[in-house]
Structures are given as structure tokens and as C-alpha cells.
């Protein structure tokens with residue numbers, strides 16, 4: 321299958337872009353799940369959330385988008401077809417609709433994390449709900465740079481809000497980026513920065529493949545289906561494949577951490593979100609990489 325990763329055309333699956341493995345067989349064994357997370361830097365759990373709830377959330381979001389006139393008028397709403405040149409839509413208002421929260425704050429997620437952390441879990445109020453348009457993608461980054469001012473046990477959960485093929489834009493993980501010694505300098509420099517405190521752009525690169533070419537690791541991705549989730553920690557490099565279709569890619573990333581630990585105040589109820597965006601010009605990643613002694617792409 322021909323896909324695009326960043327701005328490079330690639331074949332999936334292939335040696336350069338491999339397949340994620342799911343960890344459903346370990347669900348009854350928390351210590352095995354911890355070991356898998358330590359080894360792979362992610363856990364893919366198929367069908368963790370009830371599919372019908374995700375379908376309902378998708379319908380509610382797409383009806384909202386239809387009312388906002390961001391969908392192609394005469395196409396079936398549930399397909400999420402974008403008009404020519406369609407770009408992202410403002411999603412903030414719909415992220416806290418009860419149908420959507422039923423997925424983003426699903427009891428299955430709280431139950432999973434309570435078992436995984438060995439104590440009750442807390443989730444951020446802020447939800448990163450995305451409608452990703454044609455040719456759009458997310459560059460490679462660690463989440464620490466956006467939300468690292470709280471618990472070191474913070475985890476991201478990426479939730480597809482539709483059945484999403486790789487060519488429509490799905491999450492990709494750079495296996496090894498959290499542990500390999502070849503990534504140590506990245507983790508110690510870029511991996512400790514904060515976009516608001518340091519005023520630096522958050523993406524490590526717009527070209528995810530340059531990472532494995534320079535530092536090693538292995539990019540992995542897969543098709544995702546309603547009900548699936550993928551979890552990862554703050555120092556697993558990830559990105560998305562590029563949406564090559566005429567349909568919006570709907571997904572949301574949410575965060576969970578142990579409730580007893582301090583939370584990054586930017587993202588909890590009443591938090592300001594990012595404080596630097598729009599207030600001052602961010603330094604480029606190229607400049608920052610040069611300062612850190614990392615090869616500039």
C-alpha cells in the first residue's frame with residue numbers, strides 16, 4: 321500500500337515502516353504489560369473501548385462539523401468528506417459533549433489505568449480532539465515538551481474516532497526512541513525542553529524518517545478501528561502518517577496519570593493551556609538542535 325509519512329511517499333508495510341503489535345493477550349497481567357511498555361514504548365490495545373460508544377461520538381462530532389459547514393454538503397455525514405482544499409475545523413466546543421466524553425473518559429480507560437498505576441487515575445480536562453485534513457500530518461515529537469510539568473507517570477492515549485487506514489493518517493511510534501543509547505542525547509536535550517518555558521517549537525522534525533536514518537529506531541504503525549487505543553509515555557517519539565484521502569481523520573489524544581501525583585497545571589480544569597503560542601515568536605527546532613549539538617536536518 322502506498323502511504324505518506326511526513327512528506328515522503330512510502331510503502332506500508334515495509335522494512336522502513338513496520339507494523340505495531342497489540343498487547344491484548346497481556347491484559348490480565350499488569351506486570352507483563354509494564355514489561356511490554358518498557359520494551360516497546362507503547363501498548364496497542366484493540367477494542368478496549370466499546371465500539372458503539374465510539375461510533376456515537378463520531379456521529380455527534382460529524383453532526384457538529386456539518387452544522388459548522390466544514391463538510392461537503394451533499395455527502396453522507398458519517399463519512400466526514402471534506403470539501404476541496406478542506407482543512408481542520410475548530411473542535412474545542414464539541415470535545416466535552418457527553419457522547420464524546422463517554423469515549424475520552426470511558427470507564428474502560430479509568431479502569432485500565434487504575435489497574436496499571438495501582439491507584440486511581442486522573443485525566444486532563446483538556447482534550448486534543450483533531451479533524452485532520454488532506455495532506456496534513458503531525459511531525460515527530462516527544463509529548464514531554466508540551467506537558468512535562470507534572471507527573472513522570474503521565475501517559476498519552478491516542479483514540480481513533482473512526483476506522484482509519486494508514487493512508488488516512490494514523491499514529492506512528494518510533495520504537496526504541498525511549499531507550500536506545502543512540503537517542504540519549506535527544507532525550508537529554510530536546511527531551512527536557514518545554515515549549516512554553518523555552519519558547520521553542522515542539523516538533524523535533526517534520527521529516528520523521530530522518531530520525532531513524534540518523535539515530536536508529538524503527539517506525540511502526542497500523543490501521544486503527546473504533547474502540548482501539550494506543551498508549552505511550554512522554555519519551556516515546558511519535559508522529560502521524562499523512563492524510564491522503566478526502567475524508568477528515570478524526571481522533572483524540574487524552575492523558576492519564578496517577579491521581580495522587582502533581583498534574584501539569586496548564587491542562588487541568590481552569591488551566592491556561594499553552595502560554596507562549598501567539599505571544600512570542602518561537603525559536604526554530606533547527607536553531608535549538610544546533611545549540612544542543614544534534615545534527616540539523
Ligand SMILES: O=C(O)CCC(=O)C(=O)O
Pocket residue numbers: 450452457458463476477478491558559560571573
Ligand atoms: O493525532 C495526531 O496527529 C498526533 C497525536 C499526538 O501527537 C499525540 O497523541 O500525542
